[in-house]
Amino acid sequence: MSLKIVVLIKQVPDITRVKFDAERGRIDRSSAEAEINPFDLNALEAAVQVKEKLGGTVVAISMGPQNAAVALRDALARGADEAILLEDNKFAGADTLATSYTLAGAIKKLGNFDIIFCGEKTVDGDTGQVGAEVAEFLQVPHLYYVSKVKEVKEDKIVVVSEMEEASYVVECEFPVLVSVTKDVNKPRLPTLREKLKAMKAEIKIWHAENLTDIINLSNVGYAGSPTVVSKVVVPKEKGREGKVFKEINEGIKVVLEELAKKGLI
Amino acid sequence: MPYRKIMILAEQRGGKIHPISFELLGKGREIANKLGAELSAVILGNNIAREDLMELIYYGADKVYSYNHPVFEYPDVIQYKHNIVKLIQEERPEIFLFGATNFGRSLAPRVAASVKTGLTADCIDLQVDENEELIQIRPAFVGNILAHIKTKTRPIMSTIRYNVMKKNERNSTREGMIVEMKTEIAETKTPRLIGKEGEKKINITDAKIVVAGGRGLGSQEGFKLLKELADLLGGVVGASRVAVDEGWIGKEHQVGFSGNTVKPRLYIACGISGAPQHLAGMKDSEIIVAINSDPSAPIHRIADYSIIGDLYQVVPLMIKEIKAIRGE
Ligand SMILES: Cc1cc2nc3c(=O)[nH]c(=O)nc-3n(C[C@H](O)[C@H](O)[C@H](O)COP(=O)(O)OP(=O)(O)OC[C@H]3O[C@@H](n4cnc5c(N)ncnc54)[C@H](O)[C@@H]3O)c2cc1C
Ligand SMILES: Nc1ncnc2c1ncn2[C@@H]1O[C@H](COP(=O)(O)O)[C@@H](O)[C@H]1O
Numbered sequence: 001m002s003l004k005i006v007v008l009i010k011q012v013p014d015i016t017r018v019k020f021d022a023e024r025g026r027i028d029r030s031s032a033e034a035e036i037n038p039f040d041l042n043a044l045e046a047a048v049q050v051k052e053k054l055g056g057t058v059v060a061i062s063m064g065p066q067n068a069a070v071a072l073r074d075a076l077a078r079g080a081d082e083a084i085l086l087e088d089n090k091f092a093g094a095d096t097l098a099t100s101y102t103l104a105g106a107i108k109k110l111g112n113f114d115i116i117f118c119g120e121k122t123v124d125g126d127t128g129q130v131g132a133e134v135a136e137f138l139q140v141p142h143l144y145y146v147s148k149v150k151e152v153k154e155d156k157i158v159v160v161s162e163m164e165e166a167s168y169v170v171e172c173e174f175p176v177l178v179s180v181t182k183d184v185n186k187p188r189l190p191t192l193r194e195k196l197k198a199m200k201a202e203i204k205i206w207h208a209e210n211l212t213d214i215i216n217l218s219n220v221g222y223a224g225s226p227t228v229v230s231k232v233v234v235p236k237e238k239g240r241e242g243k244v245f246k247e248i249n250e251g252i253k254v255v256l257e258e259l260a261k262k263g264l265i
Numbered sequence: 266m267p268y269r270k271i272m273i274l275a276e277q278r279g280g281k282i283h284p285i286s287f288e289l290l291g292k293g294r295e296i297a298n299k300l301g302a303e304l305s306a307v308i309l310g311n312n313i314a315r316e317d318l319m320e321l322i323y324y325g326a327d328k329v330y331s332y333n334h335p336v337f338e339y340p341d342v343i344q345y346k347h348n349i350v351k352l353i354q355e356e357r358p359e360i361f362l363f364g365a366t367n368f369g370r371s372l373a374p375r376v377a378a379s380v381k382t383g384l385t386a387d388c389i390d391l392q393v394d395e396n397e398e399l400i401q402i403r404p405a406f407v408g409n410i411l412a413h414i415k416t417k418t419r420p421i422m423s424t425i426r427y428n429v430m431k432k433n434e435r436n437s438t439r440e441g442m443i444v445e446m447k448t449e450i451a452e453t454k455t456p457r458l459i460g461k462e463g464e465k466k467i468n469i470t471d472a473k474i475v476v477a478g479g480r481g482l483g484s485q486e487g488f489k490l491l492k493e494l495a496d497l498l499g500g501v502v503g504a505s506r507v508a509v510d511e512g513w514i515g516k517e518h519q520v521g522f523s524g525n526t527v528k529p530r531l532y533i534a535c536g537i538s539g540a541p542q543h544l545a546g547m548k549d550s551e552i553i554v555a556i557n558s559d560p561s562a563p564i565h566r567i568a569d570y571s572i573i574g575d576l577y578q579v580v581p582l583m584i585k586e587i588k589a590i591r592g593e
Contacts, residue, residue: 136378226383
């Protein structure tokens with residue numbers, strides 16, 4: 001028995017450091033280092049744990065610019081066996097539909113798979129849509145907001161899926177796509193030895209031409225994206241009182257008076 | 266020109282209509298009026314009472330497409346998708362709105378990918394511009410910017426954040442039509458529900474008052490103090506991600522980018538520094554009170570009232586004062 005596991009990872013700017021260029025309405029990607037989308041580390045860890053338990057291979061796939069290979073190398077150091085980068089100018093400017101279409105195409109090219117893991121959302125795109133759209137393009141079920149993998153067997157997985165009103169325990173046969181939240185596990189850190197090994201490992205690069213037997217190139221990248229950003233605005237912050245109290249008793253008194261006026265206490 | 270149609274998904278849980286549905290109807294009505302379009306609510310459930318379906322009309326729907334089948338008891342994305350996609354293909358709506366609940370966020374992308382249309386996530390506003398085009402507004406970059414998004418394909422689809430759109434006044438004289446739909450079962454493999462792990466008791470997104478704690482609490486014990494203040498005010502306890510990660514409190518209390526978005530009338534942040542990911546989930550609160558010993562903490566920049574001090578001094582004093590004011 002050997003499971004075939006796919007993990008979708010995206011390289012994103014370190015969101016705690018990256019600066020925003022308000023004038024040009026763009027993220028200044030040069031202002032911070034790129035890293036694996038934090039939620040995708042959980043997806044990768046989940047994949048590696050399944051492999052360790054039942055055997056199999058983990059293939060990390062990312063669509064992004066050439067330097068996204070760095071994120072894939074990191075994924076190899078953290079336990080992925082193979083890495084594929086989907087890189088082409090034609091893929092650039094993709095919205096979630098075009099991204100999912102392209103990722104699904106690459107997965108079809110890989111052939112059969114049992115589980116696809118992805119993250120809850122990306123810190124830059126922040127839509128949380130790509131996973132479910134990939135699942136739809138591949139015509140497989142998906143399990144969303146998965147906070148716990150309870151059991152994996154050779155042909156099925158049992159997870160806890162978080163909905164607002166309750167945590168549902170759900171079971172699904174393979175193939176299936178599983179989108180995880182950060183609660184699902186604690187991602188491991190790669191050891192130095194693994195890092196060195198990953199430096200030498202091969203990262204496969206697939207361009208648009210490698211996928212033309214599977215995907216229609218008019219559906220990828222900017223051209224294949226139905227949504228367009230027409231404008232970006234920096235929201236006006238709500239006018240705040242901004243009263244600062246260094247003296248506790250005075251602060252409490254004023255705050256409670258204000259809250260009383262508003263009928264809040 | 267063909268008749269213009271706008272649809273919203275009316276979500277139900279356990280047979281009860283989720284409040285987001287009425288918010289979607291509020292916004293949907295506004296857009297429908299501007300575009301001269303028909304507004305309908307689509308509801309998939311098991312034996313939803315007719316009075317409840319009527320509520321959708323009272324809150325703005327012209328038509329209710331009602332699917333009645335036991336498969337909809339559990340939020341089964343595949344069965345929902347199958348029927349909604351069929352309805353879209355038959356009725357050709359121009360706009361389809363979903364609530365950005367976990368279920369809505371899980372379902373809408375599958376519908377969008379199936380009909381190959383654009384989907385805009387987590388919108389906080391929708392506007393119609395001078396060319397009668399729909400502008401979808403959503404926060405991006407951890408809430409630091411707002412992106413205006415247009416969609417080239419039809420239907421234009423978006424998920425709409427809970428608690429931001431206004432519902433209309435209920436009008437029980439409004440008339441509309443209930444269309445009983447025939448459910449089609451997708452003959453594919455779908456995930457099976459095999460159990461539930463604990464119903465969630467707190468609903469922080471609906472709370473009018475949130476008393477939140479972060480790393481500054483230092484321990485699980487600290488949340489007892491915050492709970493006391495929250496109970497006194499009739500509010501609920503919130504938390505930063507650090508506090509949740511430390512295991513001091515459950516994830517359902519987390520506020521921020523990877524937690525819940527809240528918009529209470531009052532948010533009291535205790536021992537929270539105000540990282541962008543935290544602010545993303547609470548900065549639209551009506552009144553923000555920050556209690557933090559570090560005068561340079563970023564939370565103070567968005568607070569209405571900042572008390573610079575040790576929360577273990579401030580909070581007990583506040584509790585005492587409130588009791589005194591109430592004559593307890
Ligand atoms: C992808 C991603 C998603 C994230 N999502 C979220 C999210 O959803 N929600 C979230 O909150 N964070 C989130 N974070 C984490 C976020 O970046 C911060 O790390 C976190 O919000 C900090 O929590 P804190 O304010 O409790 O802790 P700290 O930043 O350590 O702040 C503690 C504060 O307490 C004050 N303090 C200490 N002792 C006392 C005392 N006795 N009395 C008064 N004040 C005291 C200190 O002065 C300090 O300002 C996310 C990060 C990433 C990368
Ligand atoms: N360009 C990409 N390459 C690989 N995986 C991606 C890409 N974009 C999104 N994903 C995956 O889809 C998840 C949800 O992303 P998003 O819909 O952008 O918030 C991420 O956590 C990743 O697992």
